Amino acid sequence: MTERIRATYLVETPLDPAHVSEVMAGEQSCGTFTRVEGETDALRERARAVVEAIQPLESVDEPALPNAWLQRKGTKGPYRRFQVRIAYPVENIGTNLPTLAATVAGNLYDLGEVTSLRLERMEVPAAYRSRFDQPAHGIPGTRRLTGVTQGAMLGTILKPNVGMSAGDTAALVARLCAAGVDFIKDDEVCANPDHAPLSERVPAVMAAVRAHQERTGKHVMVAFNISDETDAMLRHAELVQREGGSCVMVSLNWCGFSAVQTLRRRTPLALHGHRNGYGAMSRHPLLGIGFDAYQALWRLAGVDHMHVHGLQGKFAQDDDEVVASARACYTPLTPDMDDAVLPAFSSGQWAGTVPATWQAIGRDDLLFMAGGGILAHPDGAAAGVASLRQAWTAVRAGMPLEDAARSAPELAAALRFFGGK
Structure with missing residues (x-):
């Protein structure tokens, strides 16, 4: 047949x-x-x-x-x-x-x-x-690399998006590591800029990551945006690996299937798949590609993480689409193969969007990323991270955030500050 x-x-x-x-x-x-x-x-x-x-x-x-x-x-x-x-x-x-x-x-x-x-x-x-690549790490590998055995993996995005020098970026990464994040990523518009080329930024950032790991035993996964032509991506992935990194990020739609496949086969690093530009393929309900088909194609390329946007977020997708996208990431492409990828939630996320995420997804095998939700917390980044952890602890216990906030000042501050925006 x-x-x-x-x-x-x-x-x-x-x-x-x-x-x-x-x-x-x-x-x-x-x-x-x-x-x-x-x-x-x-x-x-x-x-x-x-x-x-x-x-x-x-x-x-x-x-x-x-x-x-x-x-x-x-x-x-x-x-x-x-x-x-x-x-x-x-x-x-x-x-x-x-x-x-x-x-x-x-x-x-x-x-x-x-x-x-x-x-x-x-x-x-x-x-x-079976002819194509599988995720090198996926959900279990990302948990192993970050040391997060249970609970959601919490991440953030480097802000400002562009303009910081390599030294400034490393200093921010050091503060975020100390704040307690599990994952840090470059923005999709910051890859290899003149003001902070990867040749300078990767060693500077990884020195901060290694110093934190030596002090605490905790490896923070940093997804360096290496989106570029294929040979440059391979060179930069090798640099990240030499410096002790564990992840690189690729703007999938602009690098293309062949480049991502080549990268997957040449590096052991986790591949963080960023879908920027996907809205051009999907926002019209009668045109383009739905996420279920889109993510299936990219999973054949061997990515480990896929962006799904966030619930109650700042982008145009409704919550049902975000939930369906996450569930597609969890579903094996074939019944006999465990090839799930880690859904990455982002866009306007903060402690207050955690309950909707937990209620809709019902599991914490996910990467929950908050840029402003951490970096704009009125009491600083460490308080922003603490507010997220407090929110996840509350929802897992079935407790409303307002009740949990009575004994969690960081969460209480987040609810006051972000809840009124």
């Missing part, structure tokens, strides 16, 4: 959904808009994608997006929406992540027959999953 990769789409069209589904399957496998010489029945049987299921949804009077092809033909609504599952033969793709992405999420978006299209889910067979 031919192994197949299955992709589920949300589609809108004024045409017959069954016809449009067959156009999609042909376009992304052996076909084009018309049958061509060499496209034999035997070849089609072996290589053509198969439409497995169509689920009709609602119809609307106006299209989600403009479409010149339909306008030229004078085709009007109603515009039918439907879900379709298409199965692609593995043999068409091979062990090739960029081509897999091009197959399930390529020219489909430009088809004249559709007025919107969104890739929602992707399923891969177990044998095919």
Whole structure:
């Protein structure tokens, strides 16, 4: 039996959904808009994608997006929406992540027959999953490296985002280590700037991390943003490893699948996957790529952590989407493989967003990152970290934060200061 990769789409069209589904399957496998010489029945049987299921949804009077092809033909609504599952033969793709992405999420978006299209889910067979990299660390490895055996792993983001020298950054990292964080990351816009190149910043920061570890026995994981062209990323990962670091961060969408795969295979460090730019692929509910499919592709590249944004945060995603994204990270890509990745919660997080996170997720195998929630605490960064730990202790005990704050001054200060903003 031919192994197949299955992709589920949300589609809108004024045409017959069954016809449009067959156009999609042909376009992304052996076909084009018309049958061509060499496209034999035997070849089609072996290589053509198969439409497995169509689920009709609602119809609307106006299209989600403009479409010149339909306008030229004078085709009007109603515009039918439907879900379709298409199965692609593995043999068409091979062990090739960029081509897999091009197959399930390529020219489909430009088809004249559709007025919107969104890739929602992707399923891969177990044998095919095993061809690709798994997380080198994932949840258990990150716990081991940070020494956090239970409870949420608490992290922060270096602020100001840019402008600090290597020495200033190291001094801030030293203060944050002393404050009690488990994880520190660069901002996505600070990678290798002229004012603090990685060649200077990594040794300076890691000297502070090592000094803290020598004093306390605690290794604080720092995710250095090494996003760059591939050779530079490899050089910088080697520098981080030489200096005793445990993690690097990559802006996934801008570095690309091939670069991240190469990095995964050349470094033992944890890969912190930052999804900045994902909103361009996902904010329209009828266009782009849903997080379930998006994270599946990046997990095949071998990342260890994936950003999911935060509950009650500062970005546009609603809480249901954040929760679904985290659950997707926890779910194995195939039932027989433990390849979960660590969901990283961030964006406007502070002690007051902990209850919503705990209630929705129900577990603390997560990275809870607060930039302003730590660094802007009125009593300083150490109090900011303490307020987060107090909040997590309270929710795990089933105690409202207001009750816990009576004996937790750092939490009480956070509730007064951030709660009124």
